Amino acid sequence: MTARRVRLVAAGAFFCGYLIFQVVYPMLPWFLPGYGKFTWHMYAARDQDSQFAVVHADGSRREIGNPLKVGSPVRVLGPSVDQRRFLPPWLCANWDGAQSVVVRNPVDGREVVLPCHAVAP
Amino acid sequence: MSRRRTLTSLLTGRTPAVPVAICRIGLGVAAFGRSLKTARDLYLIQHDPSVVPAPVFSFPRIDTLPEIALVGGLGMAASIALTVGYRARLSAALLAGTITFLHVVDYNFWAHHVYFLGLMLLLLSLTESDAALSVRAWRGRGAPAVTAWPVLLMKIQLSLVYFFTGVAKLNPLFLSGYVLSSRSLLPVALHHPIVLWSLAGAAVAAELFLSFALWPSRLRPWGMLVGIALHVLVPIVFGLYAGLIVFSVATLGVYALFIDARDLAWIGRLVPPARILLAASDSMSSEPHSGGHRA
Numbered sequence: 001m002t003a004r005r006v007r008l009v010a011a012g013a014f015f016c017g018y019l020i021f022q023v024v025y026p027m028l029p030w031f032l033p034g035y036g037k038f039t040w041h042m043y044a045a046r047d048q049d050s051q052f053a054v055v056h057a058d059g060s061r062r063e064i065g066n067p068l069k070v071g072s073p074v075r076v077l078g079p080s081v082d083q084r085r086f087l088p089p090w091l092c093a094n095w096d097g098a099q100s101v102v103v104r105n106p107v108d109g110r111e112v113v114l115p116c117h118a119v120a121p
Numbered sequence: 122m123s124r125r126r127t128l129t130s131l132l133t134g135r136t137p138a139v140p141v142a143i144c145r146i147g148l149g150v151a152a153f154g155r156s157l158k159t160a161r162d163l164y165l166i167q168h169d170p171s172v173v174p175a176p177v178f179s180f181p182r183i184d185t186l187p188e189i190a191l192v193g194g195l196g197m198a199a200s201i202a203l204t205v206g207y208r209a210r211l212s213a214a215l216l217a218g219t220i221t222f223l224h225v226v227d228y229n230f231w232a233h234h235v236y237f238l239g240l241m242l243l244l245l246s247l248t249e250s251d252a253a254l255s256v257r258a259w260r261g262r263g264a265p266a267v268t269a270w271p272v273l274l275m276k277i278q279l280s281l282v283y284f285f286t287g288v289a290k291l292n293p294l295f296l297s298g299y300v301l302s303s304r305s306l307l308p309v310a311l312h313h314p315i316v317l318w319s320l321a322g323a324a325v326a327a328e329l330f331l332s333f334a335l336w337p338s339r340l341r342p343w344g345m346l347v348g349i350a351l352h353v354l355v356p357i358v359f360g361l362y363a364g365l366i367v368f369s370v371a372t373l374g375v376y377a378l379f380i381d382a383r384d385l386a387w388i389g390r391l392v393p394p395a396r397i398l399l400a401a402s403d404s405m406s407s408e409p410h411s412g413g414h415r416a
């Protein structure tokens with residue numbers, strides 16, 4: 001096999017492989033609701049900007065809001081960070097006096113309370 | 122047999138160098154902006170107590186200032202080299218590699234614009250994007266045409282991005298205007314349901330239109346117009362975030378790949394400075410510079 005032929009075969013394999021992957025893989029969320037890694041869904045309302053709050057030992061509650069929004073005292077730098085996975089343990093470990101973290105769905109208002117002893121980092 | 126011949130001609134085909142060079146410059150500028158943000162974000166993740174780290178694995182980590190400076194500096198240097206067309210293949214490959222590496226460092230670097238930029242840079246590294254409007258061309262080693270198949274993949278990729286994003290927005294929550302009301306900077310006076318529904322519908326229509334409109338020459342001017350309006354308006358409506366600006370610059374750079382010879386003549390008639398630039402680039406691509414070296 002000549003070098004030119006090897007290059008052609010490699011280019012053909014890359015071309016077809018790339019195209020098949022980029023056409024088929026982003027269809028995954030159509031069949032697996034909630035799946036979104038390396039697929040295209042910018043500003044498509046897949047993530048509903050969960051709202052967070054910290055509850056202290058005395059029962060007082062401090063609203064954190066969403067860490068992607070300006071004005072939140074806590075920040076994440078990318079829209080693909082799984083906030084429900086990373087934020088509660090971080091708040092429990094770093095927020096003075098945090099006893100539990102409340103995660104609220106902004107669309108239906110439902111709240112989930114995560115006690116800090118259950119979400120240790 | 123004929124299918125094989127078609128594939129061979131596709132893989133050996135050439136495409137004009139100037140649009141690819143314009144795309145290279147756009148991606149280089151976008152990569153520079155992204156590299157600045159990467160350096161800043163790496164610093165913030167380690168040193169700002171209000172930023173939540175989201176490591177993908179326990180290793181690798183970029184913690185110290187020299188490590189941050191190395192990653193950020195490498196990205197910025199490669200972006201500048203890519204923009205001016207100096208060792209463009211190596212620069213694009215380095216940038217694509219850096220972006221891949223950042224994806225295993227922290228989820229804070231996972232963003233659509235980063236992934237898109239990484240894919241475009243990977244594909245750009247497979248063609249001779251510095252054959253025109255570049256240091257290489259200035260030295261007399263330019264060429265009027267470059268390998269076409271990576272360029273074709275870049276164009277297809279852009280269309281796929283528009284298509285899948287448009288389809289993803291076909292959900293009741295987006296179409297209700299929720300995203301526009303909750304995440305945009307639209308004045309409250311425009312938060313009327315009819316306005317929000319209309320804008321949401323227009324956004325989906327624009328993205329689905331762009332998934333094919335850049336291909337046929339009759340639709341292309343409209344596609345370009347809608348695309349430019351979309352990518353200028355989105356950072357204004359949602360806020361001038363670095364990610365949105367980088368995505369817009371990168372995307373509009375890729376638009377250049379859809380420009381064919383007829384479009385070039387049209388642009389040259391419309392914008393005289395562009396005609397001068399293209400003529401100069403053509404002469405540099407075909408004739409060695411008096412002080413330059415031939416490959």
